[in-house]
Amino acid sequence: MQHLLYGSEFPRLAGAAGEGWYVVTSAVDPSALTSAEARDFTAAWRRRHGSAPGPYATEAYDTVRMLLAEFAGTVPATVTSSSSSSSSNTGTPTAGSGRRPARAALAERLAEARYQGIARPYRFGAYHQYEADQRGWADGTFVHHVGGGRFRQLGSLTDLERTGKADG
Numbered sequence: 001m002q003h004l005l006y007g008s009e010f011p012r013l014a015g016a017a018g019e020g021w022y023v024v025t026s027a028v029d030p031s032a033l034t035s036a037e038a039r040d041f042t043a044a045w046r047r048r049h050g051s052a053p054g055p056y057a058t059e060a061y062d063t064v065r066m067l068l069a070e071f072a073g074t075v076p077a078t079v080t081s082s083s084s085s086s087s088s089n090t091g092t093p094t095a096g097s098g099r100r101p102a103r104a105a106l107a108e109r110l111a112e113a114r115y116q117g118i119a120r121p122y123r124f125g126a127y128h129q130y131e132a133d134q135r136g137w138a139d140g141t142f143v144h145h146v147g148g149g150r151f152r153q154l155g156s157l158t159d160l161e162r163t164g165k166a167d168g
Helices: 010-018 036-049 057-072 104-112 157-167
Strands: 022-025 078-081 091-094 114-116 121-123 142-147 150-156
Touching: 010 142, 036 057, 057 104, 057 114, 057 121, 142 157, 150 157
Parallel strands: none
Antiparallel strands: 022 142, 078 091, 114 121, 142 150
8 A cells, every 4th residue: 555655645635644654665766866877867857847756757767668678679680791792691680670570579588688777677587577686675665754745765675774784
């Protein structure tokens, strides 16, 4: 249920009763991240939409980029001849050249894809489910605090664990 709460009108509707609530979700607030990719994404989003990225905007962006990259890889390569001799069958493969993508190959490519997104890596397991590495679930789970009538990301579970260990 918390994933539905984050990004909703909860802070406004709950008013004082909502102050101090915590929401734990896989949605990242890219404006709270310090990487160049997150800063670039947030700035581009603000230029285009006039506001901060909404819940799951970063995950949607990453997913589409991963899908497009893998889909582009399904375009059959053509072979260009490396010499003018017609007896040689060797050449350099080049992608595209107007050939149609092999859509059936997309599922196979995605099953083996490894993609580094803005906030987390993406990969899939033997049964095609999202698979985090040993610490990935903690790296990709974010805690948001309601304060001042809005959500504010405190960090990932890993970030907060590090902070707790450093403080204590």
